[in-house]
């Protein structure tokens with residue numbers, strides 16, 4: 595069904611030991627939605643993103659990928675995904691881009707981009723390579739296919755990481771502070787790529803401290819505070835007419 599969300603989170607609770615980090619979070623991303631997650635450091639943004647593609651366990655609540663609920667075994671604090679095949683399917687369909695790029699330093703850019711399609715999805719190299727090269731062109735580093743990550747700028751490395759995520763042909767992209775490690779002038783190279791992806795109608799969840807990016811690309815913005823959604827809505831409303839005192843205060847510090 596076309597109105598089944600790509601990813602849906604219902605009443606998610608997550609703790610690290612005694613530390614409750616997510617206290618009942620709901621989120622739903624339809625195809626083409628660009629959802630930005632904003633909030634102070636430590637509010638639970640990365641944890642929420644990592645829960646979406648099952649890099650973190652959680653204690654309570656539902657996670658659904660294209661309408662398919664994650665199946666758990668065990669209960670309460672001890673639950674874990676029950677089906678490794680399902681975990682792999684979800685993870686490969688929700689590709690993550692990290693703040694620190696996380697490229698393989700011993701592989702060329704092209705090899706980095708081809709690695710998961712070839713080794714995880716078991717696709718043919720001959721089929722993956724032209725796609726990988728086309729994606730590198732698209733993110734503006736077609737000439738860097740044969741260099742190693744250390745020979746590139748941070749902005750180029752992050753674009754290589756985005757290319758790597760795209761080459762999996764995922765249903766959604768998850769970005770965790772994709773521009774935070776970059777100098778301002780390099781940040782813009784990455785912002786341009788993210789904006790182009792938004793215009794193509796890609797489904798994306800973006801954790802960001804960059805309010806301009808959130809305002810420019812998002813269809814929906816979620817403000818997390820202390821593990822709860824304090825306020826959410828379309829960017830014009832959330833940034834133009836914030837309601838909660840906490841959001842007002844947060845925005846006044848982040849411009």
Ligand code: ADP
Pocket residue numbers: 610613615633634635636637638639640641642
């Ligand atoms: P944000 O991304 O909004 O800065 P995080 O989701 O990274 O917040 O962290 C939320 C809270 O969970 C913080 O208090 C952080 O210290 C804690 N936390 C994050 N990861 C772990 C972990 N692996 N083990 C224990 N505590 C963690």
Ligand code: MG
Pocket residue numbers: 639640641771801
């Ligand atoms: Mg974080």
